[in-house]
Amino acid sequence: MQMPHTPATKPEQRLAIFASGNGSNAEAIMTRFANHPVISVAGLLSNNANAYALERARKFNVPTLVFNREQFRQSQHVLNWLTEKKVTHLVLAGFMWLVPDYLVKKYEGRIINIHPALLPKYGGKGMYGMHVHEAVKAAGEAETGITIHLVNERYDEGKILLQARVKLTGSETAEEIAAKVHELEYRHYPDVIEKWVRNS
Numbered sequence: 001m002q003m004p005h006t007p008a009t010k011p012e013q014r015l016a017i018f019a020s021g022n023g024s025n026a027e028a029i030m031t032r033f034a035n036h037p038v039i040s041v042a043g044l045l046s047n048n049a050n051a052y053a054l055e056r057a058r059k060f061n062v063p064t065l066v067f068n069r070e071q072f073r074q075s076q077h078v079l080n081w082l083t084e085k086k087v088t089h090l091v092l093a094g095f096m097w098l099v100p101d102y103l104v105k106k107y108e109g110r111i112i113n114i115h116p117a118l119l120p121k122y123g124g125k126g127m128y129g130m131h132v133h134e135a136v137k138a139a140g141e142a143e144t145g146i147t148i149h150l151v152n153e154r155y156d157e158g159k160i161l162l163q164a165r166v167k168l169t170g171s172e173t174a175e176e177i178a179a180k181v182h183e184l185e186y187r188h189y190p191d192v193i194e195k196w197v198r199n200s
């Protein structure tokens with residue numbers, strides 16, 4: 001008797017988003033993968049119980065976890081949750097803490113970050129969010145942009161997957177620079193995540 005042919009299906013790829021604040025990138029990512037055939041958002045994690053990103057996740061019915069520094073650094077708390085949710089890839093979207101070694105090892109090559117400047121400029125510890133845009137303004141840069149990169153044990157040093165640029169006139173406020181950069185982020189980050197997940 002001949003068996004019916006069943007095509008091999010790629011297993012579902014499940015993202016966990018790490019976000020510390022507003023979460024507008026997280027929202028762009030949850031929107032992109034809300035009805036995706038193979039990629040879904042399995043959870044959103046935050047170090048900040050007041051992060052608006054958590055509200056956004058609830059709106060999408062995405063489970064959330066809040067953790068403190070000790071739970072993140074020294075315990076199985078976060079890892080157990082990720083394992084329970086069958087998470088395959090970690091997506092940092094405005095996440096302000098260094099990812100500890102045990103997570104980098106567990107998810108080697110499967111952690112991605114977005115940085116709101118053209119690395120290696122304006123990267124490293126303390127360079128996040130508005131601090132970056134203020135430094136870009138103070139330096140009188142003629143352009144800024146985004147860097148999407150893999151995550152290793154050091155801030156902002158993993159392999160770069162994409163950089164995108166935007167020109168500056170010199171008369172923008174730091175808030176206006178942030179708005180230009182955010183626009184680039186929403187345009188590129190979901191696309192890069194999709195390609196990266198499909199190829200990893």
Ligand code: GAR
Pocket residue numbers: 019020021022023024025026093094095096114115116127128129132181182185
């Ligand atoms: C984004 O611009 C992101 O690139 C940046 O924080 C902002 C978060 O905005 N990330 C870093 O600075 C990481 N070093 P959001 O919470 O609205 O997505």
